[in-house]
Amino acid sequence: MNEVIIATKNRGKAKDFEALLSPYGIRVLTLFDVAPDLDIEETGTTFRGNAALKAETVAAQLGKMVIADDSGLSVDALDGKPGVYSARYSGEGATDERNIEKLLSDLSAVPDEERTARFVCVLAIAAPGTETRFFEGACEGRILRAPAGENGFGYDPIFYVPTEERTMAQLTPEEKAAVSHRGEAIRKLEEKAGEVFGERP
Ligand SMILES: O=c1[nH]c(=O)c2ncn([C@@H]3O[C@H](COP(=O)(O)OP(=O)(O)OP(=O)(O)O)[C@@H](O)[C@H]3O)c2[nH]1
Numbered sequence: 001m002n003e004v005i006i007a008t009k010n011r012g013k014a015k016d017f018e019a020l021l022s023p024y025g026i027r028v029l030t031l032f033d034v035a036p037d038l039d040i041e042e043t044g045t046t047f048r049g050n051a052a053l054k055a056e057t058v059a060a061q062l063g064k065m066v067i068a069d070d071s072g073l074s075v076d077a078l079d080g081k082p083g084v085y086s087a088r089y090s091g092e093g094a095t096d097e098r099n100i101e102k103l104l105s106d107l108s109a110v111p112d113e114e115r116t117a118r119f120v121c122v123l124a125i126a127a128p129g130t131e132t133r134f135f136e137g138a139c140e141g142r143i144l145r146a147p148a149g150e151n152g153f154g155y156d157p158i159f160y161v162p163t164e165e166r167t168m169a170q171l172t173p174e175e176k177a178a179v180s181h182r183g184e185a186i187r188k189l190e191e192k193a194g195e196v197f198g199e200r201p
């Protein structure tokens, strides 16, 4: 297993996967490499549903094993929002910057001690003729009042990780991999690598 197809068009996620999988000598291919014209509408209402949709659509199209990641930010003071809508939170033409702006504005009246949140990641692994499998991870943190840090993507600059005493965007890719929701999900997958990918010869 030298290559893994991740059914994503999010370059930030792809970088996270590269940091997570390069230590194993695994090269990451994304939809930009294998199916650039494919746009999958995320019609699900759960991370699991959307992860399955993305992985199964691409696996069926390519006839190969494919991993998809559906993930997002769940903010307690907003009853779990933006959740599965994290990428689209600021509406049509959403960007990471606009999503951050909207979230900070929605939370402007929320006191520091009530700004708890978690990142959630569900990985789905699909292959033709097999049952799709799922691996989940989460990372607890707090939403700051202003961005800090240049690394990562999405909401990373406003997501403070108490155990690291920095935002997710202030961590190196390796540090993020060690504490992130995506890292936890990948490590759970890894424990089952033999079952998922087949035993190495
Ligand atoms: O700061 C962040 N650090 C992270 O580590 C992270 N992981 C997820 N997110 C947010 O949740 C959306 C996923 O939505 P999502 O799973 O549909 O992915 P996406 O639409 O961006 O790409 P694709 O994989 O679907 O092609 C992303 O866009 C981000 O807003 C993150 N934000």
Ligand SMILES: [Mg+2]
Pocket (backbone or CB within 6 Å): 042, 087
């Ligand atoms: Mg998406």
